[in-house]
Amino acid sequence: MTMSVFCVRILDCASGRPAPSVLVRLDRRDDQGWTPLVSGFTGNDGQLPALEEVQVSRGAHQLTFDPSRYFAGLGTVAEYREFTVHTQMRDDESDLRMAVYLSAAGFAVYGERG
Numbered sequence: 001m002t003m004s005v006f007c008v009r010i011l012d013c014a015s016g017r018p019a020p021s022v023l024v025r026l027d028r029r030d031d032q033g034w035t036p037l038v039s040g041f042t043g044n045d046g047q048l049p050a051l052e053e054v055q056v057s058r059g060a061h062q063l064t065f066d067p068s069r070y071f072a073g074l075g076t077v078a079e080y081r082e083f084t085v086h087t088q089m090r091d092d093e094s095d096l097r098m099a100v101y102l103s104a105a106g107f108a109v110y111g112e113r114g
Contacts, residue, residue, distance in 0.1 A: 004055070004057075004089055004094055005055060005056065006095070006096050007098070008098045008099075009045070009047050009100070010022050010100045011101050012101075014104075018047070019046050019067065020041070020042050020045075020046065020070065022042045022046075022067045022069070022102070023065070023069065024041075024048045024051060024065055025064045027061065027062050027064070028060070029059060029060035030059075037056070038053075041069070056089055057089065058090060059089060060087075060089075061087050064082055064084045065084075067082075068081055078102075079105050095114060096111055096112075
């Protein structure tokens with residue numbers, strides 16, 4: 001069975017800089033529902049290194065992002081509390097790299113496999 005990893009980098013659209021202090025959680029779906037695999041806050045580089053250490057196998061996964069702490073540090077409130085991205089890992093795929101772009105009014109996610 002092929003194992004893969006998720007690589008995520010979060011950037012602030014307004015400043016063009018990485019966004020630290022964003023809570024990220026990775027869950028895997030099984031017969032019982034969603035099982036948490038890892039969670040933590042992004043560092044100054046906008047990444048969560050612990051996320052890249054988790055080997056994921058075939059199946060449904062979700063990444064949940066909560067940027068409220070980040071925006072509170074900027075003295076503002078985001079229009080949304082959290083958002084979730086669902087993805088399906090297949091045996092023939094390798095790592096999933098995601099760029100997440102934040103603003104107080106919304107977000108955009110770009111992903112590529114490789």
